[in-house]
Amino acid sequence: MEMESEIERGHSKTDLINESKGGLGCCGWFIVVISAFFNILIFPISIFMSIKIVKEYERAVIFRLGRITARKAKGPGIFFVIPCTDSFIKVDLRTISFDIPPQEILTKDSVTISVDGVVYFRVSDPIASVANITDADYSTRLLAQTTLRNVLGTKNLSEVLSDRESISLSMQTTLDEATDSWGIKVERVEIKDVKLPQQLQRAMAAEAEASREARARVIAAEGEMNASRALKEASLVIAESPSALQLRYLQTLSTIAAERNSTIIFPLPIDMMSHFMSKK
Numbered sequence: 001m002e003m004e005s006e007i008e009r010g011h012s013k014t015d016l017i018n019e020s021k022g023g024l025g026c027c028g029w030f031i032v033v034i035s036a037f038f039n040i041l042i043f044p045i046s047i048f049m050s051i052k053i054v055k056e057y058e059r060a061v062i063f064r065l066g067r068i069t070a071r072k073a074k075g076p077g078i079f080f081v082i083p084c085t086d087s088f089i090k091v092d093l094r095t096i097s098f099d100i101p102p103q104e105i106l107t108k109d110s111v112t113i114s115v116d117g118v119v120y121f122r123v124s125d126p127i128a129s130v131a132n133i134t135d136a137d138y139s140t141r142l143l144a145q146t147t148l149r150n151v152l153g154t155k156n157l158s159e160v161l162s163d164r165e166s167i168s169l170s171m172q173t174t175l176d177e178a179t180d181s182w183g184i185k186v187e188r189v190e191i192k193d194v195k196l197p198q199q200l201q202r203a204m205a206a207e208a209e210a211s212r213e214a215r216a217r218v219i220a221a222e223g224e225m226n227a228s229r230a231l232k233e234a235s236l237v238i239a240e241s242p243s244a245l246q247l248r249y250l251q252t253l254s255t256i257a258a259e260r261n262s263t264i265i266f267p268l269p270i271d272m273m274s275h276f277m278s279k280k
């Protein structure tokens with residue numbers, strides 16, 4: 001099925017070109033011969049009118065008495081035309097980029113947003129871009145705007161904000177299929193910016209702040225629980241080893257002395273305290 005659709009697109013692209021490939025007719029060939037004869041007569045002057053040059057990134061589509069002369073565009077370099085009967089149109093093959101103006105779009109979940117983007121495209125078939133469409137560049141720009149609205153209209157706000165890559169690929173595929181008969185190749189589509197209403201921005205900011213506060217409280221509670229468990233384990237260790245409490249007293253004394261306090265507390269030795277504790 002895909003092969004058949006590609007063949008149908010190829011036929012539709014070349015229908016208008018094949019029609020223009022018909023013969024010039026007796027009258028047409030007579031005019032061409034007469035024009036060529038006069039060019040030979042005024043050869044030193046006509047040579048400057050016959051030689052044309054196109055650059056490396058350009059191609060020339062030649063019309064002879066209104067009909068396209070060849071299935072392939074001329075260029076790059078030098079080519080010849082017959083004055084009075086031949087005319088040509090230059091086509092730029094370089095990649096062109098343009099910005100999609102901000103579009104007011106209603107998403108699937110009924111949220112109005114403003115979205116803009118950028119499209120990169122180039123001419124892949126110079127003859128089709130001239131014969132099948134009046135202005136390929138302008139038509140591609142209009143189609144990109146409508147495609148952006150159509151694609152984003154089927155998405156929720158969360159999908160628009162988080163899944164821009166798939167949206168860009170979907171737009172590129174849609175644009176490429178639509179412009180294939182115009183001789184245009186869409187290379188890349190990117191979503192630049194998504195602007196939300198002020199009320200929605202404030203609501204989302206409040207929701208995010210509440211979520212952060214909730215997480216902070218949970219983390220603080222977990223920290224308190226872990227600290228209480230550590231204190232319990234430390235108390236059990238000190239209870240098993242009385243000398244550990246004396247070492248803790250000495251460590252506290254060292255800490256107080258380092259802070260240059262005017263008052264220093266000397267803890268009593270454990271041996272003296274144990275006598276009174278045992279009496280109790």
